Amino acid sequence: MVYFFIRFIAASDKLWFMLEMYSFVDYFTIPPSFVSIYLDRTWIGLRFLRALRLMTVPDILQYLNILKTSSSIRLAQLVSIFISVWLTAAGIIHLLENSGDPFDFMNPQPLSYWTCVYFLIVTMSTVGYGDVYCNTVLGRTFLVFFLLVGLVSSLLINYSFT
Template sequence: MNIKLPLLLEVVLNIVSLCAFIVEDQLYQLFENCLPLAENAFQIVDLALNLCFLGSFFLRMALAENVRSFLLSCYTIADYCTIPPAIFGVILGRSFIGPQFMRSIFLLKIPEIGGSGEISRGILITKSLSKVLTAWFVMAGLIHLNEGLGDPTSLEKPHDLTFGTWLYFAVITLTTVGYGDVSCKTTLGRCFLTISIFFTLVLYATYIPELVMMIGKLPPDFMPYTPILAGRHIVFCGSLDTQKIRSFVTRWIDREVDLVFLGDCTPCKDDEDPFPSFLGLRPVRGLVQDGRQLVAIHEACACIFLPNPKGVDQEGEDFRNICLALHASHSTTSPVHLELLQCKSKIHMLDLYFTETL
C-alpha cells in the first residue's frame, strides 16, 4: 500500500482537533471562555493545530488547479469556520470552540490515505463509513451550535447540553425512535433540524445498507482463477457493470474465452448467467496489484479497465484506472485496454507513463 504521509498527517491532526473539541466541551460545557492563554491548555493546542491547518490551507490553494473550486470546497469551508476563531480568540483574549466540529469533514479523506490506485473491500467500507460519520458529526455539531448560542431575539440560553448529547439526539432522531428526552428549543435549531433531516435520511438510507451488505455478506464464489490454457481468458477490472460489459463483449470479444472479473463486486448475481455464450464466468475478489497471482493476468489474452460513468469525480475515476492499468501493464505483455471518461485524462496518462519510464 502506497501510503500518502502528508495526507495521513493532515487527517490525524484533524482527528486530534476534533477530539480536543469534544473533551473541552464535555469538561466546560461552554462555547466561550475568557481564561488567560497561559492557563488554557485547550486553547494552546487549538491554536497550534489551526496554525498547521493554515499552512495546509495555503499549500492546497497553491497546488489547486481551479482556485474557485478550492475556495468553495467542503474542506476549505471547514478551514473558514475554525482557523479565524482560533487566531482572533488569542488576540481578543477569548476562546470560542463552537464551529470546531467542522474538522470532522476531513474524515472524508481517510479512504484516500492508501493512495488512489488501490480498490479493496476495506477501502469501499471505509468510504461509506467516513461519509456516514461525517454527516453524523456535522449534523450534531450544527444543532449543538444553534442550541448553544440560543435565539438572536432572546438573551437566555435554553440549555447546556454537550456535543455528545447531540450525537445521541441525532441517532435517536434519524432512526425515528424519538424518545423525547432531548429536543431542540431554539427556532434556529428546529428550522435546521427540519431541513437537514431530509438530506441525512437519504444519506443514511444510501450508505447504511451498503455497509451492512459489505461487512455482513461476502460475495459468492470469489476464488482465485487458474487458466487451463494461456491466452484463453480476458480480465475485466474497474466498474463491473453488467450492461456495459455485455455491450463490449458482444461486439469485440471471441466467444471461446473465459471472462474473469477482478474486484470487489461481480456482474453475476443470484446465479444468473448474463453472458451465456461464453465458456465461463469467474468473479475473483482482490486488487489489480495482485492480478498475477489471483487471475494469471500475465497469461490473459487481454486486460480491460472500464470506468464508472455515473461517478461524481470523473477525473479521479480516470486517474485511478490509469494507475491500475499502468501497474497491470508491468505484469503482462498482453494488450491492456483502458476506457477514459474525459479527453484531458490522456495527458495525465502520458505524464504518468513517462514518469514511470524515467
C-alpha cells in the same frame, strides 16, 4: 494553517482551490481560532466543520494501500460520509441550542457537543428517548430538515436498487 498554505501552493488551479469545500472549512475554522487566542475567550463558532475532513480518510487509506478492493473503498467512503455528516449536524445542533434563537436570546440550552452527538444518534436510530431535545425554534427546524433529508435519501437509495 500550514496545511492550508501547503495545499494552496501545490494546487494547480488556485481559483478552484479557493472554492472547494475543504477550503471553506478552513476559512470558517482557522480565523476564529486565532481570534479566540487573541481575545483570550472561547467561542463555539464553526469548529465542528472540521469533522468534514473525515471524508478524506478513504483516500488516505487507499494511498497507503490499506484499501485495495473497490467494495472496501466504497464501504469506507460510505462510513466516512455518514460519520462526518453526523458529527457536523451535531455541531450545528450544539451551536443553535447553546446560542438561542436570534429573536429571543432567552431560550438557550447548555448542551455539550457529545450530548448533541448522542441526541442525533438516538433520534436517527430510534424514535428518541426524550431525555434530550431541542428547545430553540432554529434547532427544531434544523432537526426536521435533517430528518427529512435522511428519510428522502434512504428512500432514494432503496428505490434505486429495485
